[in-house]
Amino acid sequence: MSPVRRSTVYDVAREAGVAASTVSRAFSDPRRVNAVTREHVLNVAERLGYRPNPLASALQSGRTATIALLVPDIANPHFFGTIRGAEARASASGITFILGYTQESADNEREQILRLDRSVDGFVLASSRMSDATTVELAREHNMALVNRQVEGLPSAIVDNGGGSRQIIDHLASLGHRSVVYLSGPEQSWQAKERWRGLSAAAGRCGMAATRLGPFSPRVAGGAAAADAALVSGATAFVAHNDLLAIGMLRRLAERGIRVPRDRSVVGYDDIFGADFCVPALTTLAGPHEEAGRAGVELLLNRVSRAAAGEAPRQVVLPAHLVVRDSTGPAPD
Amino acid sequence: MSPVRRSTVYDVAREAGVAASTVSRAFSDPRRVNAVTREHVLNVAERLGYRPNPLASALQSGRTATIALLVPDIANPHFFGTIRGAEARASASGITFILGYTQESADNEREQILRLDRSVDGFVLASSRMSDATTVELAREHNMALVNRQVEGLPSAIVDNGGGSRQIIDHLASLGHRSVVYLSGPEQSWQAKERWRGLSAAAGRCGMAATRLGPFSPRVAGGAAAADAALVSGATAFVAHNDLLAIGMLRRLAERGIRVPRDRSVVGYDDIFGADFCVPALTTLAGPHEEAGRAGVELLLNRVSRAAAGEAPRQVVLPAHLVVRDSTGPAPD
DNA sequence: TCGCGCATGGCAAGCGATTGCCAAAAGTTG
DNA sequence: CAACTTTTGGCAATCGCTTGCCATGCGCGA
Numbered sequence: 001m002s003p004v005r006r007s008t009v010y011d012v013a014r015e016a017g018v019a020a021s022t023v024s025r026a027f028s029d030p031r032r033v034n035a036v037t038r039e040h041v042l043n044v045a046e047r048l049g050y051r052p053n054p055l056a057s058a059l060q061s062g063r064t065a066t067i068a069l070l071v072p073d074i075a076n077p078h079f080f081g082t083i084r085g086a087e088a089r090a091s092a093s094g095i096t097f098i099l100g101y102t103q104e105s106a107d108n109e110r111e112q113i114l115r116l117d118r119s120v121d122g123f124v125l126a127s128s129r130m131s132d133a134t135t136v137e138l139a140r141e142h143n144m145a146l147v148n149r150q151v152e153g154l155p156s157a158i159v160d161n162g163g164g165s166r167q168i169i170d171h172l173a174s175l176g177h178r179s180v181v182y183l184s185g186p187e188q189s190w191q192a193k194e195r196w197r198g199l200s201a202a203a204g205r206c207g208m209a210a211t212r213l214g215p216f217s218p219r220v221a222g223g224a225a226a227a228d229a230a231l232v233s234g235a236t237a238f239v240a241h242n243d244l245l246a247i248g249m250l251r252r253l254a255e256r257g258i259r260v261p262r263d264r265s266v267v268g269y270d271d272i273f274g275a276d277f278c279v280p281a282l283t284t285l286a287g288p289h290e291e292a293g294r295a296g297v298e299l300l301l302n303r304v305s306r307a308a309a310g311e312a313p314r315q316v317v318l319p320a321h322l323v324v325r326d327s328t329g330p331a332p333d
Numbered sequence: 334m335s336p337v338r339r340s341t342v343y344d345v346a347r348e349a350g351v352a353a354s355t356v357s358r359a360f361s362d363p364r365r366v367n368a369v370t371r372e373h374v375l376n377v378a379e380r381l382g383y384r385p386n387p388l389a390s391a392l393q394s395g396r397t398a399t400i401a402l403l404v405p406d407i408a409n410p411h412f413f414g415t416i417r418g419a420e421a422r423a424s425a426s427g428i429t430f431i432l433g434y435t436q437e438s439a440d441n442e443r444e445q446i447l448r449l450d451r452s453v454d455g456f457v458l459a460s461s462r463m464s465d466a467t468t469v470e471l472a473r474e475h476n477m478a479l480v481n482r483q484v485e486g487l488p489s490a491i492v493d494n495g496g497g498s499r500q501i502i503d504h505l506a507s508l509g510h511r512s513v514v515y516l517s518g519p520e521q522s523w524q525a526k527e528r529w530r531g532l533s534a535a536a537g538r539c540g541m542a543a544t545r546l547g548p549f550s551p552r553v554a555g556g557a558a559a560a561d562a563a564l565v566s567g568a569t570a571f572v573a574h575n576d577l578l579a580i581g582m583l584r585r586l587a588e589r590g591i592r593v594p595r596d597r598s599v600v601g602y603d604d605i606f607g608a609d610f611c612v613p614a615l616t617t618l619a620g621p622h623e624e625a626g627r628a629g630v631e632l633l634l635n636r637v638s639r640a641a642a643g644e645a646p647r648q649v650v651l652p653a654h655l656v657v658r659d660s661t662g663p664a665p666d
Numbered sequence: 667t668c669g670c671g672c673a674t675g676g677c678a679a680g681c682g683a684t685t686g687c688c689a690a691a692a693g694t695t696g
Numbered sequence: 697c698a699a700c701t702t703t704t705g706g707c708a709a710t711c712g713c714t715t716g717c718c719a720t721g722c723g724c725g726a
Contacts, residue, residue, distance in 0.1 A: 005711095007714080008450070008711095008712055009712065009713060009714095010713095016722075018675075018676085019675065019676045019677075019678065019712080020676090020712090021675075021677080021678095021712095021713095021714075021715075022676075023713095024712095024713060024715085025675090025714090025715090026715060028713095029714095029715095032673095032675095033674070033675075034672080034673080034674060034675085039673080042701080051447065051448075051450070051451075052568065052713070053392075053451045053711085053712055053713070054452050054669060054711085055388050055391050055397070055451055055452060055685080055710070055711085055713090055715075056392055056449055056681090056713040056714090057713055058387050058388050058681095058713090058715095059386075059388045059392055059681050059682070059683085059711090060680075060681050060712080060713050060714045060715080061681085061713080061714055061715085062681085064388070067450075074413065074416060074420060075413070075417060077410065077413075077606060080407065080408070080410075080413070083407060083432075084407045084408060084434075087407060087432065087434050088434075090385065091434070096431060096449065096452065097431065097432060097433070098429060098431050098432070099415075099416075099420065099428070099430060099431070099432040101420050101421075101424065114428075115383065115384075117384070118339070118386045118387055118388055118398075119382075119387050119388065119429065135584035143702080153715080164709080165342045190543065236545075243707080247610065251610070263641045273410060273606065273607060274606060274610065274611075275582070277580065277607065277611045277612065278607075278610045278611070279612050279711035330681090341681095341682055341683080342682065342684095343683095351705075351706085352705065352706045352707075353682090353683080353684095353706090354684080354705075354706060354707080354708095355704090355705060355706075356683095357682095357683065357684060357685085358685090358704095358705090360683090361684080362684095363684095365703095365704080365705090366704070366705075367703080367704060367705085370704080370705080383681085385683070386671080386681085386682055386683065387683095388681085388683085389678080389681070389682035389683035389684085389711090390683050390684070391683090391711095392681090392682080392683075392684090392710095392711050392712070392713090393682080393683050393684045393710070393711050394683080394684055394685085394711085395711080436670080530692080544695060561671095580681075
């Protein structure tokens with residue numbers, strides 16, 4: 001492997017007949033060095049195959065040009081959009097992208113932040129499971145932005161599932177449904193709360209009965225329990241915490257001989273890969289999750305400059321929209 | 334954010350009444366310091382909330398406790414298994430995990446390796462698009478392991494798609510098919526070559542006609558072109574480069590009124606999320622991809638010690654197995 | 667001609683750990 | 697008890713870059 005000695009600022013400096021500081025500035029602060037000198041230094045550097053050592057640079061300057069994205073569950077296709085968007089935005093700025101997996105645990109999340117602290121310039125937390133208090137406290141010492149979670153005083157980018165839930169209710173209401181049950185996700189999930197808040201508020205407005213069951217494991221495997229519970233509830237429309245759960249429910253309902261959408265309607269959230277080709281194709285609340293990931297990184301990168309300018313952190317809200325497919329239909333008699 | 338001054342070895346040293354070197358050793362080389370002293374140092378460190386700065390440590394020691402996984406395409410669910418496995422194995426060893434996305438480009442891959450070089454202890458390349466020559470050359474200066482790609486002299490972990498392809502042919506042959514067409518993936522894809530090699534060899538052995546078409550974009554969107562081309566070929570069995578392509582083909586075939594599996598049979602590779610609930614459910618060659626990701630990291634971590642012991646790099650081959658679902662059936666008359 | 671300011675480059679002190687080497691203390695052995 | 701080994705801790709150099717501060721030289725106005 002690497003028995004090769006990489007060249008350093010000093011090698012370049014010697015070869016170019018300047019001081020190391022000049023080499024450093026030629027790369028990082030062009031205005032600080034004469035254009036001719038700079039050109040010369042860059043040429044020599046090129047010839048020697050010099051690349052600045054990011055570790056040494058970070059150690060001295062405190063800037064790592066690296067960010068970390070922490071997600072609760074790598075297995076969940078829902079996060080792929082966020083991951084892609086975040087990675088793309090980071091690499092567009094030449095920033096190294098660390099992916100951390102917190103296993104749906106707030107402690108784990110906290111631990112990763114502490115561990116990575118010095119190695120990154122900041123964190124993007126996707127669907128963070130930490131309490132508001134813990135989050136705020138950590139934010140005092142660590143640069144961070146949230147995705148699909150809002151906490152007072154912190155920059156965040158969310159897909160408006162709360163508001164979007166209204167679209168679900170309107171859709172169901174127009175199909176004649178009078179009762180809906182929400183199959184809830186993890187208890188610490190801010191999104192689960194938002195979704196329920198949106199659903200119950202909208203249901204209230206149009207006189208529809210709304211109940212909540214759960215929590216259920218937000219995976220395909222959780223669908224069986226959710227479907228059974230939903231059937232017992234007597235509601236005609238089932239809204240699942242996410243598409244994985246919804247797909248699992250569809251499967252269970254089919255097993256039990258319940259016809260969707262004739263007997264019951266099913267709605268999910270996220271519009272994940274597969275939502276369009278499961279059977280029946282799933283009606284679901286889609287959102288620009290890739291965009292949210294991108295925005296999360298953007299907010300993080302801007303945070304320091306905004307704070308310096310005395311501006312408040314931004315809370316970006318991206319619109320969600322309902323994709324109507326085959327899993328919803330008129331309420332049964 | 335972080336106006337806080339983190340404590341350093343020196344703070345701990347002063348507070349504990351020892352030298353900084355002792356503090357350092359208390360953490361990294363326990364045998365080198367008396368058990369009582371060590372305990373004391375650790376207590377003081379704990380009290381001061383000391384955490385070693387990984388950057389400073391890496392700069393001096395050359396060890397970063399970080400690895401990078403490079404994948405061609407974050408959007409492809411096929412890689413999720415690999416990513417999960419690799420992440421899990423890395424974090425089990427307390428190793429920071431960098432995810433890089435190479436956009437199916439060999440140049441990009443190379444550039445990332447050069448860029449990250451000093452920041453990581455090594456690279457795991459998943460389905461690398463680089464030529465053997467480039468790979469070997471880079472491997473001289475960089476610690477790396479391959480997943481789903483074999484190159485002479487480098488450690489690798491692959492899912493045996495070449496061998497597994499025989500299972501596909503056997504399955505199709507037993508259903509009476511006499512001709513098969515392979516809808517190929519990216520030209521630089523080693524896997525695509527392996528799959529075709531396996532298919533054509535096995536087909537030859539049982540007197541089945543095998544042809545190859547393509548390359549096609551290995552995504553759902555590529556399925557339409559692939560399906561149309563496959564139909565023209567006249568073969569009764571279609572083997573797609575991966576499940577995404579296969580799902581796209583199923584969709585196109587349905588549009589065109591071709592019934593699967595009655596009129597044609599379709600097989601994919603990877604058994605991705607969704608392969609079991611698309612319609613018809615997809616027959617596909619499944620493999621332990623998570624395991625492959627894990628093994629890739631494992632090989633990387635062991636590489637240095639094995640090289641020191643004069644052992645040759647290992648080439649791990651993990652078995653694939655055919656999952657028969659509804660997209661394959663008896664050959665039409 | 668003198669003085670002043672600005673552009674440019676160099677010096678050297680860090681950043682926070684690791685580690686080779688040395689010395690003192692403690693333990694072993696005959 | 698002398699001589700020798702082993703254990704343990706400290707010193708100080710080092711990893712490669714950044715950056716505050718100083719020195720030089722030049723242009724330019726008065």
